[in-house]
Amino acid sequence: MEEQGSIGYKGKIFESLKKAIDGEHSVSSCFKHISGLTKNGSIRSKFIDLARGSQRNKEALLKHLYSLGETDFVLEDKCHYCKLTPESFSLPGALSLGLEITGICADLYDGLSKLHSGSEDKDLFRRLLKEKNNQRRFLKKEKGFVEAKSDSNFIMDFCIPHVVGRLLK
Numbered sequence: 302m303e304e305q306g307s308i309g310y311k312g313k314i315f316e317s318l319k320k321a322i323d324g325e326h327s328v329s330s331c332f333k334h335i336s337g338l339t340k341n342g343s344i345r346s347k348f349i350d351l352a353r354g355s356q357r358n359k360e361a362l363l364k365h366l367y368s369l370g371e372t373d374f375v376l377e378d379k380c381h382y383c384k385l386t387p388e389s390f391s392l393p394g395a396l397s398l399g400l401e402i403t404g405i406c407a408d409l410y411d412g413l414s415k416l417h418s419g420s421e422d423k424d425l426f427r428r429l430l431k432e433k434n435n436q437r438r439f440l441k442k443e444k445g446f447v448e449a450k451s452d453s454n455f456i457m458d459f460c461i462p463h464v465v466g467r468l469l470k
Contacts, residue, residue, distance in 0.1 A: 310416070311369070317413050318366045319374055321429075322359055324406040326376055328436075329355035331402060335395045344443065351436060358429060365425065396444040400437060407433035 332352035339345040366374055407430055414426035 314369065314413065314416050315366065315371050317409050317416065318362055318369075318371075321406055321409040321413065322362045322366065322374070323377060324402055324409065325355045325359035325362060328352075328399060328402045328406065329359065331395060331399045335392065335399060338392045338395060347439070351439075354432065358432070361425065365422070393444065393447045396440055396447060400440045400444065403433050403436050403440060407437065 329352045332348045332355060336345045336348035336352065339348060363374070410426045410430040410433060414423050414430065417423050417426065
């Protein structure tokens, strides 16, 4: 009986890690799009750094997943489901999408830090949670600046529900 519980526990960790990996991949793609839409050079550089950071996080999570014995994971690019062309990707919508996915990742890291018993594992997920919270603050600030200038809701209405819905499955 106890073994079944541990299998369910391990399965829960694997599923959360896989969602977090998908989330980091999606955030990285989103931040790359945002960097291409941003005219301000210093802000563009910040989004490029955020995209690279998400890419590093994805690699760290993959390494952790593999160290736990899961070797069959195949990354699924959630962003291709929304079928948007870069020309239709608005900056306010991209920021909203980045906020949504970053929030999902933060929730996953919070849950993973509670599931893991090892201090090294907890430290990894706490670090990632802190990073996501910092990203959310930055994105909220940028979104506030941009929303004053635009009222495009195409991404908000179309992309966010599809990508986030697929990420949560």
